[in-house]
Amino acid sequence: xxxxxxxxxxxxxxxxxxxxxxxxxxxxxxxxxxxxxxxxxxxxxxxxxxxxxxxxxxxxxxxxxxxxxxxxxxxxxxxxxxxxxxxxxxxxxxxxxxxxxxxxxxx
Amino acid sequence: xxxxxxxxxxxxxxxxxxxxxxxxxxxxxxxxxxxxxxxxxxxxxxxxxxxxxxxxxxxxxxxxxxxxxxxxxxxxxxxxxxxxxxxxxxxxxxxxxxxxxxxxxxxxxxxxxxxxxxxxxxxxxxxxxxxxxxxxxxxxxxxxxxxxxxxxxxxxxxxxxxxxxxxxxxxxxxxxxxxxxxxxxxxxxxxxxxxxxxxxxxxxxxxxxxxxxxxxxxxxxxxxxxxxxxxxxxxxxxxxxxxxxxxxxxxxxxxxxxxxxxxxxxxxxxxxxxxxxxxxxxxxxxxxxxxxxxxxxxxxxxxxxxxxxxxxxxxxxxxxxxxxxxxxxxxxxxxxxxxxxxxxxxxxxxxxxxxxxxxxxxxxxxxxxxxxxxxxxxxxxxxxxxxxxxxxxxxxxxxxxxxxxxxxxxxxxxxxxxxxxxxxxxxxxxxxxxxxxxxxxxxxxxxxxxxxxxxxxxxxxxxxxxxxxxxxxxxxxxxxxxxxxxxxxxxxxxxxxxxxxxxxxxxxxxxxxxxxxxxxxxxxxxxxxxxxxxxxxxxxxxxxxxxxxxxxxxxxxxxxxxxxxxxxxxxxxxxxxxxxxxxxxxxxxxxxxxxxxxxxxxxxxxxx
Numbered sequence: 001x002x003x004x005x006x007x008x009x010x011x012x013x014x015x016x017x018x019x020x021x022x023x024x025x026x027x028x029x030x031x032x033x034x035x036x037x038x039x040x041x042x043x044x045x046x047x048x049x050x051x052x053x054x055x056x057x058x059x060x061x062x063x064x065x066x067x068x069x070x071x072x073x074x075x076x077x078x079x080x081x082x083x084x085x086x087x088x089x090x091x092x093x094x095x096x097x098x099x100x101x102x103x104x105x106x107x
Numbered sequence: 108x109x110x111x112x113x114x115x116x117x118x119x120x121x122x123x124x125x126x127x128x129x130x131x132x133x134x135x136x137x138x139x140x141x142x143x144x145x146x147x148x149x150x151x152x153x154x155x156x157x158x159x160x161x162x163x164x165x166x167x168x169x170x171x172x173x174x175x176x177x178x179x180x181x182x183x184x185x186x187x188x189x190x191x192x193x194x195x196x197x198x199x200x201x202x203x204x205x206x207x208x209x210x211x212x213x214x215x216x217x218x219x220x221x222x223x224x225x226x227x228x229x230x231x232x233x234x235x236x237x238x239x240x241x242x243x244x245x246x247x248x249x250x251x252x253x254x255x256x257x258x259x260x261x262x263x264x265x266x267x268x269x270x271x272x273x274x275x276x277x278x279x280x281x282x283x284x285x286x287x288x289x290x291x292x293x294x295x296x297x298x299x300x301x302x303x304x305x306x307x308x309x310x311x312x313x314x315x316x317x318x319x320x321x322x323x324x325x326x327x328x329x330x331x332x333x334x335x336x337x338x339x340x341x342x343x344x345x346x347x348x349x350x351x352x353x354x355x356x357x358x359x360x361x362x363x364x365x366x367x368x369x370x371x372x373x374x375x376x377x378x379x380x381x382x383x384x385x386x387x388x389x390x391x392x393x394x395x396x397x398x399x400x401x402x403x404x405x406x407x408x409x410x411x412x413x414x415x416x417x418x419x420x421x422x423x424x425x426x427x428x429x430x431x432x433x434x435x436x437x438x439x440x441x442x443x444x445x446x447x448x449x450x451x452x453x454x455x456x457x458x459x460x461x462x463x464x465x466x467x468x469x470x471x472x473x474x475x476x477x478x479x480x481x482x483x484x485x486x487x488x489x490x491x492x493x494x495x496x497x498x499x500x501x502x503x504x505x506x507x508x509x510x511x512x513x514x515x516x517x518x519x520x521x522x523x524x525x526x527x528x529x530x531x532x533x534x535x536x537x538x539x540x541x542x543x544x545x546x547x548x549x550x551x552x553x554x555x556x557x558x559x560x561x562x563x564x565x566x567x568x569x570x571x572x573x574x575x576x577x578x579x580x581x582x583x584x585x586x587x588x589x590x591x592x593x594x595x596x597x598x599x600x601x602x603x604x605x606x607x608x609x610x611x612x613x614x615x616x617x618x619x620x621x622x623x624x625x626x627x628x629x630x631x632x633x634x635x636x637x638x639x640x641x642x643x644x645x646x647x648x649x650x651x652x653x654x655x656x657x658x659x660x661x662x663x664x665x666x667x668x669x670x671x672x673x674x675x676x677x678x679x680x681x682x683x684x685x686x687x688x689x690x691x692x693x694x695x696x697x698x699x700x701x702x703x704x705x706x707x708x709x710x711x712x713x714x715x
Contacts, residue, residue: 057529058173058175059175059529059531060531062170062171062173063170063205063531063533064204064205064208066287074310074313075313075314075317075318076319077317077319077416077417077419077420078319078420079420081419081420081423082416082419082429082530084313084317084416084534086306087205088202088204088205088208089201089202089203089204089205089300089305090202090204090205090533091306091309091313091533091534092531092532092533092534093412093415093416093419093429093530093531093532093533093534094530094531095419095423095429095529095530095531097529098529098530098531
């Protein structure tokens with residue numbers, strides 16, 4: 001049986017320090033659950049899209065990066081940083097370390 | 108007329124057109140541009156409608172009611188503490204989906220009468236966005252007015268809607284739904300977007316502007332074009348103004364003779380005040396009046412955030428915040444304005460880094476000096492075109508950019524050590540600037556600004572120079588004494604005492620530095636007409652200038668202490684004398700060291 005992915009893992013519910021908790025959700029074992037593969041935004045390739053499942057960054061939440069929203073990765077800068085993504089019709093530039101906090105299901 | 112003044116506050120997400128709307132309603136000229144974060148403080152103005160007076164408040168944009176940056180905190184503080192008769196929530200009709208979230212969040216907490224203003228309706232129509240305004244108003248239970256502030260469309264209807272909202276004092280029934288759900292429902296039921304055409308143009312253009320292969324060459328090409336246009340365009344008005352002022356100078360001289368003004372006073376007025384004033388206007392004003400509108404066009408089009416995107420890797424490696432690219436770009440216009448705009452950077456240490464390094468970006472006032480020196484020393488040969496001069500200028504600008512990055516790194520490791528904050532920035536849709544309106548308004552604004560500065564600063568500076576040059580002490584003029592004291596320091600860094608004296612006296616305004624230097628070189632002689640390139644070249648070369656001196660002068664012009672306006676602004680923003688001192692001495696030290704090594708290299712190679 002595949003281990004439950006920590007998609008419901010919330011800040012403060014683990015033994016990791018807060019910062020690591022927010023940014024390291026991807027360090028938990030990412031396993032396939034059926035056909036769903038969960039990845040972080042920084043791992044998404046340019047031109048691909050994802051359905052957001054979890055966002056560990058308050059600023060991104062305010063800008064419309066919320067669970068259930070579609071996100072399109074449009075461009076990436078030099079060495080993949082920053083990335084330009086479209087959410088709710090608007091385009092944002094996000095640095096890689098902030099992109100790590102956005103977890104979703106590849107579409 | 109009804110004496111009560113009604114207060115309306117304009118709020119909304121950044122870059123929705125609040126300031127443009129404010130300017131359209133009040134006739135004032137708040138700074139606008141197509142990027143988030145231009146407005147960093149509250150602005151106040153007024154208008155009259157139907158015999159009623161309205162006080163309008165333009166608030167900085169905020170993405171939510173949980174503010175992170177200083178300007179967002181200012182906006183939220185105003186909304187929470189100040190009383191107003193109507194709150195106008197300005198939404199960008201193009202980005203209606205995201206804007207509705209903020210509007211619904213505000214609707215559920217605000218007790219004052221609220222009105223929604225849908226701005227940029229013309230842009231929305233072009234992009235295939237259709238909004239049922241009536242249905243939206245019914246769903247949100249507030250009046251909704253559709254406008255295009257840039258074109259002045261719908262403003263009367265907006266004023267009427269504000270008046271009705273104030274009269275009715277509507278604050279009763281408000282939606283009690285979850286604001287996110289309400290926003291989503293409102294978007295789905297009232298708005299339709301043709302996604303085939305919505306952002307097709309923007310994505311095509313971004314494929315080029317943000318591509319790893321083409322972004323840097325295109326940015327450099329844009330920079331070369333801007334400077335080439337400035338160089339070529341400035342020649343003609345500069346020549347006309349010089350000839351006009353020379354002719355008028357003769358008339359003025361005869362008039363002063365005619366009314367019996369003595370030689371001394373006449374010389375003071377003509378060779379001091381008039382010479383400095385006309386030098387600044389004829390030589391410095393044209394490049395400034397051309398560069399500034401071009402820069403404004405870049406701002407209005409939406410290219411600046413793309414510039415920030417492309418240079419973010421450099422700023423990240425320097426330990427700087429990504430938005431520092433925007434404030435650095437603003438420094439090309441005016442360092443003082445750019446320092447104020449550093450409020451868009453949330454983290455204090457990163458903000459201070461941006462503030463201190465901003466004066467390493469040559470502002471509008473320094474460009475004319477750089478352009479003149481490059482013209483005289485690097486392309487006096489007519490075969491060398493304006494394009495070559497533009498390329499040389501761009502190389503110096505790249506040096507300033509490199510210095511900004513290295514200095515940011517140094518500061519982030521020393522004075523402003525700390526953890527770096529996150530960086531998220533909106534890339535707004537491209538907008539075609541209103542060429543005529545933008546260019547003409549910008550030229551007029553910049554011309555008025557330079558004329559006022561010339562009157563306030565250049566004229567008195569010219570008087571001071573004349574007095575110093577014509578007051579004798581111990582067999583030499585005061586200016587000779589001053590320059591001889593500064594000479595050893597000047598020579599050490601490839602300059603001379605006159606140039607250093609000019610920089611010191613040019614503290615109030617950078618555009619008077621070269622006129623002061625030329626006036627000191629010419630002191631004792633009557634400057635009957637303003638020197639053109641050849642005459643200027645002769646003056647400088649006769650006073651010991653070489654190519655190395657020219658390079659050092661350009662470098663020192665880029666890296667020296669900021670002008671007094673910028674220093675005052677830095678104090679106002681930081682409330683720290685230490686920060687002001689750092690902002691003063693750091694660029695000075697950097698410029699001096701660079702000039703020293705350039706001079707040393709020149710001596711070793713045999714050019715100096």
